[in-house]
Amino acid sequence: MTITARHIRDTLTGYLAAHPDETAALTPVLDLLDTGADIATRKEFRGHVTAGAVLVNDLGLILHVHHRALGAWLLPGGHLEDTDETLLGAALRELSEETGIPAGAVTSMGDGPLHIDVHPIPANDAKGEPEHRHFDFRFLFHTTADIAELQTEEVTAATWRPADSLADQYLRLSLTMAQQIAEAEEGFEKMDT
DSSP states (O other), X not given: OOOOHHHHHHHHHHXXXXXXXXXXXXXXXXXXXXXXOOTTSTTOTTOEEEEEEEEEOTTSOEEEEEETTTTEEEOSEEEOOXXXXXXXXXXXXXXXXXXXXXXXXXXXXXXXXXXXXXXEEOOBGGXXXXXXXXXXXXXXXXXXXXXXXXXXXXXXXXEEEXXXXXXXXXXXXXXXXXXXXXXXXXXXXXXXX
16 A cells, blocks of 8 residues: 555644644645645655654664765665555665664654655656655664665665764754653653652
């Protein structure tokens, strides 16, 4: 079952309810949804949805992969596939494909995205793709596993990096807030025992 426009809109609306200050930055996503564009397909070159994973290990480090086509260190993630049913599931699939970390070794740290980013993607003549935008829905995960077999067609390397190395300031802030909430919840659980 393909990810629907309704699922994308509901996920985005839930995110914006918690992050109203990001409404202006995410207006392009809402605008395309309002036109009826199928932003779940990579063939929509005005912009389309991708799903990414912010994977944190027990040391608080974030997994980064070196993306072959873009020649840059990024978070694991990629395009939606027809078999994806949810954005969260697509992010987990991409994480497992690119890093070899099994889905069963990863825990989702929430149902909604940690962050949604709109960023430009350069033209790719080899794929016949013009310059376009990605609407990257990034989900937070935790693991005790390490990097396994890389998907070498897409990824040339992978490494764990500190959270302050994340280029996106909004993502860093969202991650810091999520960590503070998790620590507070852990403290409350200890108080109950």
